[in-house]
Amino acid sequence: MDTPLATVLGRGMPQIPQPRSPVSVSDRMWSVMACFRLQEGPLTLGAISLRTGLPKTTVHRMVAQMARSGFLDRVDDGVTLGMRLFELGHQVPRSRRLRDLALPVLEDLQETTRTTVHLAVLNGTDALYVEILRPPRTQPLPSRVGGRLPAYSTGVGKALLAHAGESPFAATCKNGLRPLTPSTIRNENALRAELAWIRANGVAFDREESAVGIVCVAAPVFGAASKLLGALSVTGRRNELEVDRLAATIRMAGLSITRRLRDAAAVA
Amino acid sequence: MDTPLATVLGRGMPQIPQPRSPVSVSDRMWSVMACFRLQEGPLTLGAISLRTGLPKTTVHRMVAQMARSGFLDRVDDGVTLGMRLFELGHQVPRSRRLRDLALPVLEDLQETTRTTVHLAVLNGTDALYVEILRPPRTQPLPSRVGGRLPAYSTGVGKALLAHAGESPFAATCKNGLRPLTPSTIRNENALRAELAWIRANGVAFDREESAVGIVCVAAPVFGAASKLLGALSVTGRRNELEVDRLAATIRMAGLSITRRLRDAAAVA
DNA sequence: GGCGGCGTTCCGGAGAACGGGACGCTGCCC
DNA sequence: GGGCAGCGTCCCGTTCTCCGGAACGCCGCC
Structure with a gap:
């Protein structure tokens, strides 16, 4: 939850140029969803990029895909968690x-x-x-x-x-x-x-x-x-x-x- | 919702060897989650494979990753939607x-x-x-x-x-x-x-x-x-x-x- | 006009995902 | 007991999707 993805990804720690532990797309998707906080409005792509430590381009692509799948919703000026998640959450x-x-x-x-x-x-x-x-x-x-x-x-x-x-x-x-x-x-x-x-x-x-x-x-x-x-x-x-x-x-x-x-x- | 993934994937239609429309991992993940129905118990890997039209091996790998990320939970004999989804669902x-x-x-x-x-x-x-x-x-x-x-x-x-x-x-x-x-x-x-x-x-x-x-x-x-x-x-x-x-x-x-x-x- | 921030597009490189094939296991039925 | 169907798991070469730096167009602001 509080693990910054930078840690998971082995990024943001330039002093150790580790071979970058392999990261699944699933991990990245999770980290994108996890950066939404309660009582907050929509997030911009930039904000997501900042919180996850992922490059802006990557966030852009992933958000587009996730929005197509319904995990995220695009609203007027940003991105929020999507209604499909609400739906799924109630089926657990x-x-x-x-x-x-x-x-x-x-x-x-x-x-x-x-x-x-x-x-x-x-x-x-x-x-x-x-x-x-x-x-x-x-x-x-x-x-x-x-x-x-x-x-x-x-x-x-x-x-x-x-x-x-x-x-x-x-x-x-x-x-x-x-x-x-x-x-x-x-x-x-x-x-x-x-x-x-x-x-x-x-x-x-x-x-x-x-x-x-x-x-x-x-x-x-x-x-x-x-x-x-x-x-x-x-x-x-x-x-x-x-x-x-x-x-x-x-x-x-x-x-x-x-x-x-x-x-x-x-x-x- | 009722779209069989096979259609999306361009699979299961051997008569048309289309270049196979590109499918994002996000789509696949969605289709895995979407095959859980209310009032049903855990699903086996085989059942997921059947419902999504994805090869057994692929399902195996994806489920493993998604379980690590918390999207799914592994229970005694199968897979269910994970508690993290419950949590996310309530933040939409x-x-x-x-x-x-x-x-x-x-x-x-x-x-x-x-x-x-x-x-x-x-x-x-x-x-x-x-x-x-x-x-x-x-x-x-x-x-x-x-x-x-x-x-x-x-x-x-x-x-x-x-x-x-x-x-x-x-x-x-x-x-x-x-x-x-x-x-x-x-x-x-x-x-x-x-x-x-x-x-x-x-x-x-x-x-x-x-x-x-x-x-x-x-x-x-x-x-x-x-x-x-x-x-x-x-x-x-x-x-x-x-x-x-x-x-x-x-x-x-x-x-x-x-x-x-x-x-x-x-x-x- | 310069600038910082936004979202977006392009594209070469590469590594994660892919999936056929094979294996070990269990339980069932001839 | 042997055959078999179905399960989950592992291996491994192929390749396709993801990756992300660079560059662009846009707005709003000092």
Whole structure:
């Protein structure tokens, strides 16, 4: 994500005239798409060239091709991600199946708790939000469907990390624990202990670890063969949400979804 | 969409040994992604090879590259669309901006009418659903976020088509009007008249034209400079929804969103 | 008029993509 | 057990597509 393509390409580092590691077109296409940021308008070819480190000519050609294929859209003065990507994104089965089966339970949870409900999956070392239900007419929290946060710093993320086995944990430690707030876990051993606690108790708490003033309770969701599929959480402002009282409710919701997933798997 | 890649590639037609029209990798990648269908499990390499018309070896290599880039995910026994696509799909600005600004109004509409609310944009000659709000605990309608239907056959679609200018209308006629139900408009002149009526009245009705037993009322949404951005609709079962009584409400909602979009554009 | 930035076109060179062919594996059926 | 169909994978010579520097036309601005 933050890897500048120049690194991947072995460019922008003139001091080392490496034979230039072979780069697939697929890599280049990815890097072009990845340089679009949320909350930004269209990008010019020049901007894309700058961000990817690809020569202007190359960007020109690739954008033309990708626009023909529908990956990108040409708008009045620039380029944006294309509607075909929107379409494809909603067909990704990993998120889709989970979401569809979890939705009724999430709705119940949303209605009984009157708070914001999150559903997330683990992607690399990040928690990636798959669905968010907000109570109508409230100041929305900053979380976004399709957005991601480091797993160790959020409730859903820790619930995921706790049940995902050793390798994501190791990767997390290797990446380093950068604190988002004063309360974010910043120590490998503390994280290990926290995850053990989460495994033992079936819920994860987030006490202002991802954003100041925001707290949350989360529980994991499993599929057939006890495979970790995702996690759900209830989130709110510190003075409006009593996380301890909701722990049992969230665990319950997690188990409900797990049950639904297993039943669906049995039918299919 | 339904174009077999073999055609694009000039393959599979041995009788004409054309010099083989040049095909970009981007096209091939697109065709690989496009052969995944909703409600389907993972595909094997062989299946992808079959659907795209690409040689097995080529598919093997491309899938490997695309999986490395995150476009695809390798699962136990096959390949699926990757989580990165999910992520990218949610950043597409055309749908994102519209959705974000329309959402509060859609929620109000959902709450006051207690029915399913749709938000869609025009993509080619199809209506592409960008957001759907369903009343909790109801039998869901078949529509899907990220799904598409021919514009001429749905309420939102006709509202879009009516205000999209001549070219989408011409394309629609060229594609042919395939009826989805006995009530679907199947005549070019009838469609033209219907669209004129919609422009004059500001709302579009769908009386079981896209699915038997399903009716809907729709209205367009415009942005700055009166540019058509999308359309919204309220949908329900024939015996539960009185479309005529809701016409004014939907028009009102459409205008509210239009206003919000203009205000937001003025600020930005 | 000079200039910086934009998007665009051209074209020779080269390296990534291509795909036929062959291999090892599994599961199925005679 | 042998044959076989289908799977994923690997090898490797060919070649076609991608690559990107250079140059161009265009606008808006000091």
